[in-house]
Amino acid sequence: MTTVDLRPLDASEAGHSGVTLAVDIGGTKIAGALVDATGRLLVSARRPTPRGTGGDEVMAAVEEVLTELSGAPEWASVRRCGIGSAGPVDASRGEVSPVNIAAWRGFPVLERTRAALARLGAPVPAVLVGDGVAMTAAEHWLGAARGHRNALCMVVSTGVGGGLVLDGRLHPGPTGNAGHIGHISVELDGEPCPCGSRGCVEIIASGTSIARHAGFADAAATAEAARAGDPKALAAFDRAGKALAAGIAATATLVEIDLCVIGGGVAAAGDLLFAPLRRHLETYAALSFVRHLEITPAALGTDAGLVGAAAAAGQLLDV
Template sequence: MHASSALTTPNRAASAERLYAAVDVGGTKIAGGLVDRDGALVFQVTRATPPNGTAEAVLGAAHQVVDLLAADPRWGRVAALGVGSAGPVDTARGTVSPVNIPGWRDFPLVRSLAGHPAVGALPVVLGGDAVAMTAAEHWRGAARGHANALCLVVSTGVGGGLVLGGALHPGPTGNAGHLGHISVDLDGEPCPCGSRGCVELIASGTAIARHALRNGWRPAGADRSAGAVAASARDGDPVALAAFDRAAQALAAGIAATATLVEIDLAVIGGGVAQAGETLFAPLRRHLAGYATLSFVSGLRVVPAALGTDAGLVGAAALAVARFGPEAKLRS
């Protein structure tokens, strides 16, 4: 599967007719959308992911999303279905094992969605949520026009995806670029993944809030999220500032290691933690300058993602266009 940044549209009338369905599966919600071949999200629906739900309950919510999409009068123009899911995923087998959906372990998501009556003969392609975000940002967002880039989702976890040589590089199972589980602290805490000192343990929103609370930060109200820590940091709270500085250092170490390995020239940061703005990006740029010191990575830039909450659906559609688009490709 290969994808990159801009969609060629030799026949604009035909482009206006063809749509791609997208489903984005996360731990709190399942979103669905219809996306045109120019990457515009023209219709969107959501359903809550059943908390601690069984495999059947979560699949039922996903099928409800497909039902709502199929009820739209434009459904007949859909050429393919792209699916982005929290991971790990195995795109070769069409299965998912999202850490935040305990009911799904090696769950055959592609087969299960393909069995929905409305999907019928439509082809289905699966990607991890961070890989989908990467496809979206390369197609229409902050990584557009860049041949070598890393895109990160920093939220309750830390996921990533790679663009190399102008094409999306998901790897054999769809997990390439998963920077959240690079170890940046050899003596760090054990990680649920089995390693220790992973980027996700230090830089995720959950980790930022946990570290701040352990070190004496007290929120003004009941909100104990990373967003509340960011608000305190903007007010000059030293504990909150230190928590974001620590997270930024972990991200910088992982980004610099990736850049040294594969020679990227851009890192795009999205997800809820990125909404902290300069509270995150200022220390991130400072730490990155200290880690990315070799001549071939010293020009590495880090920028915020451009597509916000639409990235998952646009990216899932981008995977479908890249895999199944008849005459069009996603090109640099």
């Protein structure tokens, strides 16, 4: 299956009654929530993503989140599970190899999560999607892309991911990686990227890369310095905006999207990111059929990954 109908979940639908368990796995945090059929988070939990450890230790953090959620009264009503993970993912095999989680390469997260759920008394169906696809499902269901038929939704955070809505339908692709804009190369002889390529959008525009280029501890500190007029910090955001503009324009030219929604921690910098992005987009989106492209912040904030994992589960699992 390469496209998915994005009709909203409805509590009145017999097939979508009960609660959805959502898991959001990223380079800095692992979050989980129990989500109702309207997209409301009933209870949530999170752990930092372990660094410098093996794959089992990272999975242990996922299981800690699940165990905490299992103590909630709503756990008894869980009917399905959606897992959104940093990519690349292989949804067809249930495996993940996140660029920003070095311990996981071909890690069978879907199988391991199903086993953990069975141990916790909830042997429910589960599905895996990339975090960009999850965010896209959330924003098209309840957020800034609602009502749009052709859109790119992006997460700009520790990494850069994305997902596509084409002709009103989520388009994850055969392995769940369609729309993964973070690994489009925008500098042909640029810095090597952990993915193996060079000059990728992510190696320039992620929060980690912005901070490194400016010489600050993290993206938040870089944004604070930029607001105070620090030239290195401002240059780092301009550089990130240029890379994003090039990647977005290339995507729009290929598939004719009319909207790009941007969320994630870096998007919280507001005009520090969006102003240079829109300015550079005027140069890169030069053809007549992409000049109308609209750039807008995501509406759902940090909960988009969890809401989207729940939305994907409701759409992909017949329970």
